[in-house]
Amino acid sequence: AQSVTQPDIHITVSEGASLELRCNYSYGATPYLFWYVQSPGQGLQLLLKYFSGDTLVQGIKGFEAEFKRSQSSFNLRKPSVHWSDAAEYFCAVERGSTLGRLYFGRGTQLTVWP
């Protein structure tokens, strides 16, 4: 069965610092992978996705993620964090053959210090 692990429950970074949020998945084949962001009082917003091809994917808001098959990882990165990036970040994997059935990691709460 597919699973998604986000080992960091809470991360704190200073504004302007770089950021990496970790995500590991367990799946027999190459999965479809996603990163979502949930800001306080806001809905879920898709940051980026990986289906196939180039393993480094660019997303919105300056985020990027790299798919590493050998490590079963799909880590999210941003070179310089802004205070507005403070939010909850969820990694997700598409489960089964039906697009849209997502299995989410438990999330990483990002705090940004000014």
Add this chain to the structure above:
Amino acid sequence: SAVISQKPSRDICQRGTSLTIQCQVDSQVTMMFWYRQQPGQSLTLIATANQGSEATYESGFVIDKFPISRPNLTFSTLTVSNMSPEDSSIYLCSVDTGGPPYEQYFGPGTRLTVT
């Protein structure tokens, strides 16, 4: 993209009662999905709703507790039946594009508190 609205946005209900949550999409979609986000937790898929067929429920969720309707390609409802405080959660509706660019969109959620 798809714009999704949900009603109500929040509600406080007494245990033993039922609440029906509505999900409206601004375009026709084949698949609609219902998720639950318990306090401080991640999102868990409840069921997949296809128009014209019975919803497909994930392990741990049953139709008697979470009946779903999908009368057309832009609308779905989720009912939380015989509620208990453990049902206090945010319930989210989502849709996917069903084709390129293979993106999934989420509604704003319905925050349910059961007392």
